[in-house]
Amino acid sequence: MTPLNRFEIHQPATITEASRMLLEHGEEGGCYAGGTELLLALRHRALQYQHLVDIKVIPGLNSIQAANDWIDIGAACTHRDIERSPLIREKLPVVAEMESHVANVRVRASGTIGGNLCFAEPHSDPATLLLALEAVVRTEGESGARELRVDELINGAYSNSLEPGELLTSIHIPVLLPVQRAAYVKYQIRERPALGLAVVLDTPDGGATISQARIAIGCLCPFPRRSAAAEEMLRGSREEVEALIPQAAEVLADDAELIDDNEGAADYKRHLLGVFLRRAVARALDGA
Ligand SMILES: Cc1cc2nc3c(=O)[nH]c(=O)nc-3n(C[C@H](O)[C@H](O)[C@H](O)COP(=O)(O)OP(=O)(O)OC[C@H]3O[C@@H](n4cnc5c(N)ncnc54)[C@H](O)[C@@H]3O)c2cc1C
Known part of the structure; x- marks a missing residue:
């Protein structure tokens, strides 16, 4: 070596x-x-x-705190810190669940959420879920502090928008509203995930209708993204939404610039999107 x-x-x-x-x-x-x-x-x-x-030695950079309806996660928190945090498990169980499936326990014990986002490796689980949750990342540098969406921080494969000397310091995640249900599903056969898909669904009547949907996909394209057109299709009664899932998955695939890589061919990933969008919607609505 x-x-x-x-x-x-x-x-x-x-x-x-x-x-x-x-x-x-x-x-x-x-x-x-x-x-x-x-x-x-x-x-x-x-x-x-x-x-x-x-x-990692900077005091406070590895804290997890609640502030009003937001959870603040320090950039130096490890995946394991987040997975095991009682606060995250209570307020944002979808995040704890996602973190528990990142890599293996050795990587989770050392790897941080900040490192994951800044490295912008395309096969990232947190970035996709955080995009759907509309999380905001805070950065600090010589010219002051900035707040960015995840898709403003990650601007390409292995590429971020940090300026020289600028650090990612924390991630702010809004706690879900009582009408919101979220799920993250992934598919992985090798070392890194081939697909990550997150949904946040607004359902004012316990799952019978969806009034608003957010969908983010990652791992199968150079960086995580949402598709407004696909999100628009997932509105209506549950039956209507379920009937439109194949078309919504096609729209997601068309918008995503799917890539052939070690984790699979683009056509295969297009097929996976249909399967996993249906699973994500069911998991969000039924908690299954
Ligand atoms: C075997 C293996 C399997 C993996 N599987 C998965 C998986 O299934 N899902 C998944 O999402 N990820 C996976 N990963 C990626 C893993 O999550 C990341 O390696 C880890 O989170 C990176 O964090 P780190 O603290 O080790 O970053 P480092 O390696 O320390 O840093 C990575 C990069 O980010 C920069 N950086 C770090 N922190 C900051 C900061 N706060 N501000 C500015 N720049 C910063 C560094 O300069 C460096 O360029 C896997 C990794 C390995 C090795």
Whole structure:
């Protein structure tokens, strides 16, 4: 196995200090959280940093808190922290459930939610669900703080919109309204998921009708996305919605620029979308 090149680890006490360190080291420096992607990328020389800024040591970056009708998750929280958090399990069980199926327990114990989103690896589970939940990510850097939607942060495969020295610091997720039901389903046969699909359905009458739908898909395209046209089709009585699922899945596939990759061919992913959209709607409405 190719050995790692030498690097120096810096441990900032604050976000401001971390940001300054990243700016100071420029292209030779990178942010280091759980290291599950970063160390692989360094080993394969896909990234070449001589200076790593370890953000896990910054106080407060790994907290999970409730604020009004939002849950705030620090960017350095690991998948395992989120999966096991009593607050997330109570207020956003769909997030705890999704996190419990990310990778394997070793990756979940080190890998962070911030690292997952910033690395923008296309086969990401959290990004797809967070997009459907209309989560907002907070970033901090030299020029101040910003709040972005997930699809503003992730702007391509392995690409994010962070500026030099800017860090993702937290993720704010709105708690679902009493009329909202959410589900995340995934399909995986290899190391990374081939499909991730999240729905958030507004049903004022306990599942008989759907007044509004949000659908996000990921893993089968370069970055997660929603489709307004497909969402529009999933409105009406449950029977009407179920009848339109095959067409809505085709619209999702057309809008998504499905790709052929290690996880499967684009045509196969198109087929998976129909199967898993039906499962996601049933799971959201029936809790099955
Ligand atoms: C074997 C394996 C299986 C996996 N399976 C899945 C899966 O099923 N589903 C899934 O969703 N993911 C999967 N992953 C991805 C995993 O979730 C990520 O590896 C992990 O969350 C990345 O977090 P990290 O803290 O290790 O990031 P790091 O490796 O430390 O960093 C990744 C990148 O993000 C940058 N970065 C990190 N934190 C920040 C921040 N706060 N602000 C700015 N930049 C930052 C780093 O500079 C680096 O470029 C898998 C990974 C592996 C290795």
